[in-house]
Amino acid sequence: MFGYVRPLVTELKVSEAERYRALYCGLCRAMGHATGQLSRLTLSYDFTFFAAVRLILEGAAPVFAPMRCPAHPASRRLTVEPHPTLTFTAALSAAMADAKTDDDFADERGFSRVKPALRKPFTASISRRAAKLLPPDTDAQIEMRLARLAERERAGCPSLDETASLFGDLLGFLFGLGLDGERASLASQIGTAVGKFVYLCDAADDLADDVRRGRYNPIAAGWGPLALEDGRLSPMVKSSLSASAPIGLEALGEATEDLDPAHVFTPIVKNIVYLGLPASLGRVLDGRKAEKTGGMPGKERL
Amino acid sequence: MKDPYQVLGIPRSASDEEVKRAYRNLARKWHPDNYAGQAQAAGYEEIMKEINEAYDAIQKERAGGGREYSGGGTQSSYSSYTSAGTTSFEQVRRLIAEGRYADAKLIIDSTPPADRGAEWNYLMGCLLSYAGQYYDAMRYIEIACYLDPANEEYREAKMRMQRRGADYGNVYRTNTDAGDCDVCGTCSTLICCDTCCECMGGDLIRCC
Numbered sequence: 007m008f009g010y011v012r013p014l015v016t017e018l019k020v021s022e023a024e025r026y027r028a029l030y031c032g033l034c035r036a037m038g039h040a041t042g043q044l045s046r047l048t049l050s051y052d053f054t055f056f057a058a059v060r061l062i063l064e065g066a067a068p069v070f071a072p073m074r075c076p077a078h079p080a081s082r083r084l085t086v087e088p089h090p091t092l093t094f095t096a097a098l099s100a101a102m103a104d105a106k107t108d109d110d111f112a113d114e115r116g117f118s119r120v121k122p123a124l125r126k127p128f129t130a131s132i133s134r135r136a137a138k139l140l141p142p143d144t145d146a147q148i149e150m151r152l153a154r155l156a157e158r159e160r161a162g163c164p165s166l167d168e169t170a171s172l173f174g175d176l177l178g179f180l181f182g183l184g185l186d187g188e189r190a191s192l193a194s195q196i197g198t199a200v201g202k203f204v205y206l207c208d209a210a211d212d213l214a215d216d217v218r219r220g221r222y223n224p225i226a227a228g229w230g231p232l233a234l235e236d237g238r239l240s241p242m243v244k245s246s247l248s249a250s251a252p253i254g255l256e257a258l259g260e261a262t263e264d265l266d267p268a269h270v271f272t273p274i275v276k277n278i279v280y281l282g283l284p285a286s287l288g289r290v291l292d293g294r295k296a297e298k299t300g301g302m303p304g305k306e307r308l
Numbered sequence: 309m310k311d312p313y314q315v316l317g318i319p320r321s322a323s324d325e326e327v328k329r330a331y332r333n334l335a336r337k338w339h340p341d342n343y344a345g346q347a348q349a350a351g352y353e354e355i356m357k358e359i360n361e362a363y364d365a366i367q368k369e370r371a372g373g374g375r376e377y378s379g380g381g382t383q384s385s386y387s388s389y390t391s392a393g394t395t396s397f398e399q400v401r402r403l404i405a406e407g408r409y410a411d412a413k414l415i416i417d418s419t420p421p422a423d424r425g426a427e428w429n430y431l432m433g434c435l436l437s438y439a440g441q442y443y444d445a446m447r448y449i450e451i452a453c454y455l456d457p458a459n460e461e462y463r464e465a466k467m468r469m470q471r472r473g474a475d476y477g478n479v480y481r482t483n484t485d486a487g488d489c490d491v492c493g494t495c496s497t498l499i500c501c502d503t504c505c506e507c508m509g510g511d512l513i514r515c516c
Contacts, residue, residue, distance in 0.1 A: 017480075167441035206443060228447055232454070242450050249469045250446035252476035259476065280480035 010207045010290070011200060012051040013274060014281035024084055026274050028070050029061075030054045032086025035075070037096040039088065040139060041132040045096070048103045048132075052204070055278055057095040058271040059181065059196055063189045065266065066091055097136035098144075098180060104133035105148050112156065113221065141184060151176040164227045170205040177201030192264055199258035203283055206251055210290045213239060244291045251287050255279070312362035312369075324370065331363040332406050360402065400431050409438050426456035430465065437469070445469075 015023055034049045061068055068089055072082035086092065107129040110122040137145060155172040163169050174197070181197025182190040209224045214237055216223035225243060226233045233243055262279045265272050289295070313320050316330045338356045396415050403412035413435050419428055433448030446469055452462040502512040 165441075166443040166447070167436070170443060228444065232451070242454060245466075245470070246446040246450040247443070249466075249473035250442040252473040253442045253446075253469065255476055259479065276480060280477040284477055 008204050008208055009051050010204050010283065010286040011055045011278060012282050012286065013277045014285045017281050018274065018277055022274050022277070025070065025270055026054070026058075028084040028086050029058060029068070029271065029274075031073070031075060031083055032068070032089070033057050033092055033095055033099075035073070035085060036088060036092035037099065040093045040096040041100040041135045044128065045100055045103075045132040048099060048129075050099065053095050053099040053102075055200070055275070056098070056181065057092055058275050058278075059193065059265075060091050060095065060185075061089070062265050062269045062271050062275065063185065063193055064091060065269075068270070093139060094184070097139035098183070100129070100132040100136035101140060101145060101148060102180070104129040105145075105152055108149075109152060109156070144183065147179060148176065151179060159222050159224075162222060162227050163224065166206065166209065166224045166228055167202075169224045170202040170209075171198075173205040174198040174201035177204070192261055195261040196258060199255060199261065200283075202254055203251060203258070203287075206247065206254075207286055207290045210239060210243075210247060210287075213243075238293060239291060248287065248291055252284055255283060258283075310358070310362070312365040315358055315362035316366070327363070327366055327370075328405070331359065334359045335363075335402065335406050397427050397431060404431070404434060404438075409435055426452045426459065426462065429455065430459075430462050433465065442469075 013023075013026060018026065030049070030051075033054055034046050037045045037049060066089060069087040070084050071087050073085040074082050075085070107122050107125050111119055111126065114122065133145070151172070155169060155176070158169055158172060177200055178194035178198035181200075182194035185193050205224075213223050213225050213233060215221075217226050217234060218237075223233075229240075229243055232240055234240055258279055262272075262276055265275060313322070316327065316334060318326060318330045322330070335356070338359060396419065400412045400415050403409070403415070412431070416428065416432055416435060429448045430452035433445045433452060436442075436445035436448065439445075446466075449462065449466050449469065453459070453466050456462060498513065505512040
């Protein structure tokens with residue numbers, strides 16, 4: 007989806023990095039089973055985070071086993087064995103991939119529509135398969151929330167908090183989906199905060215491009231002529247975001263403190279929340295692309 | 309002018325927090341809204357004015373010692389706050405001090421675009437940060453600093469936000485450290501024990 011929700015690998019213990027990769031591989035495998043081999047191309051760090059949070063909340067004890075994978079035929083890699091939560095995550099990932107395609111198509115004009123249009127038959131087919139694994143109205147719920155956001159975006163909403171919260175709503179809904187009681191509220195708290203943050207990163211990342219092409223961008227809408235300087239993020243915007251984005255994450259930090267500290271994935275989730283997200287923000291503000299980290303699965307789409 | 313402490317009904321030794329609380333209670337009690345349309349409203353307004361002046365006087369007095377609000381050359385917003393003028397921003401500050409954010413927001417929102425200068429941006433930023441809308445809050449504060457770079461108050465607010473932002477993530481793995489078992493900690497503990505023993509007439513470490 008966006009790829010901002012990833013750990014700061016250099017601060018992970020070796021064992022944690024290995025388990026994180028195992029989860030990534032496990033999710034990839036689950037996507038192959040749930041929505042078809044091609045859907046594995048849409049594998050993302052964001053949904054790996056989702057899977058980790060859900061496994062912790064469900065108190066699931068994942069089994070790690072070395073397995074072979076067509077992408078890396080030479081060696082067996084440690085992988086999380088099939089698990090209902092991974093299947094669920096895979097299905098949601100497919101549903102979101104399709105929603106994203108629709109969204110891109112609606113956002114673009116003219117020639118740029120070709121890419122999402124070409125992608126549509128594929129994402130529609132994986133989303134159809136995914137729908138069978140999800141609660142009946144999931145697609146409609148996602149669409150409804152995205153439509154609400156799109157409406158504000160079309161209106162040129164100048165408040166980044168407002169639009170980001172609408173995207174946060176969507177992720178909060180996804181994280182809480184199928185859970186109940188306290189776990190649901192903790193999950194949606196996490197999802198909401200992550201969503202807001204991801205939206206901000208995405209807005210900052212696309213700013214120059216959006217302005218050039220005359221598209222809506224929440225940062226440009228709020229800052230007006232102060233948003234850009236020499237075609238890049240202005241120092242004022244940088245300073246503003248580098249202070250306010252982490253403050254917005256405080257609620258996320260608090261929520262992760264309530265996660266079971268004994269679970270294997272909790273230290274990884276904390277790494278992502280406390281270090282990975284700020285690192286992604288730093289990358290975006292500096293205009294750097296995510297570097298492919300040695301030893302980590304590098305491929306990501308959507 | 310009356311003794312400001314007497315007006316607020318507090319001793320001179322009252323803490324900042326107590327001053328604020330006393331002011332807030334009185335301001336709520338004597339707020340013009342409570343007597344709208346009543347004949348003696350004018351008299352009540354006098355009282356309200358007195359309370360406000362007393363509070364401003366105490367604030368000014370205390371700020372003089374602690375924070376550098378009224379620096380000579382720079383155009384401090386604090387001076388505009390204490391000036392006798394009845395700008396709407398002054399009222400916004402009072403409402404914020406009283407915790408009536410919604411009312412303050414109404415005034416801010418209804419300010420005509422022509423009057424939306426540095427102070428307006430600053431106050432808008434404050435209100436948004438109380439509402440938890442940090443992305444937008446920081447934008448307004450940043451713009452306030454941009455419009456009036458010399459203003460201490462705006463700079464202070466910006467720095468406070470930056471410090472808070474920089475603090476995020478500091479808790480990561482701090483509690484899994486081995487505590488104070490490093491060399492420095494051990495030495496200082498030994499010295500401390502020795503000093504205590506010596507106080508009681510004994511000695512733990514002979515050589516010192």
